[in-house]
Amino acid sequence: MRITPDEVMELLDQGMSQAEIARQVGVTRQYIYKLAREGGYEPKWTKLTQHIPWDIPSEFKGNALYQGFRAIGWVRWRGPASLTQSQYERARAIWRKLKAFNQVIDFDPKYPAVPGLTNGPGFAYVPRRESDGDYMIRIKPGVKLTPVGKKIWRMPEEWPERKE
Known part of the structure; x- marks a missing residue:
């Protein structure tokens, strides 16, 4: 399953964690983090x-x-x-x-x-x-x-x- 940075951002906005998204999509959490950063995500810290x-x-x-x-x-x-x-x-x-x-x-x-x-x-x-x-x-x-x-x-x- 392919996922875009915009889709990652939407799922994060819904409250899903990067790890949950990665498990659902079947990729690594690091890949989801990379897509999130491309979508404009900034870590809370x-x-x-x-x-x-x-x-x-x-x-x-x-x-x-x-x-x-x-x-x-x-x-x-x-x-x-x-x-x-x-x-x-x-x-x-x-x-x-x-x-x-x-x-x-x-x-x-x-x-x-x-x-x-x-x-x-x-x-x-x-x-x-x-x-x-x-x-x-x-x-x-x-x-x-x-x-x-x-x-x-x-x-x-x-x-x-x-x-x-």
Whole structure:
């Protein structure tokens, strides 16, 4: 069975995953991804990147705290059902830590990895300061907040429940 980029986009819009489409058509998920990109599809993380408050060099993007931070942003922007269960749990765990210890997340390439907290350098949990306001990030010179970023990086009082 042949499938076009437009047909892939239509199925994605209906809520099917790339893997489901691939199984249905009898091709690889990677091929469906290629067709989706031809049809104009952008991965969700690409859309979120423009609202991340720091310019993150690629060597820091494998950091587990960065990955969790992105998941928090996605929950705050698109809702908890937009993530896998494990991504949602990671985001909630980070939110709980920020709340329990009155901390924020900061990025600085000079931060070392902290075993048990971060798997790589660049990101750290730091004590909240008054200048951070109600954000979950360190507010300092160089931090850029888009209008969407001003909403998604605020610290929610309650974490949204994920309904299956």
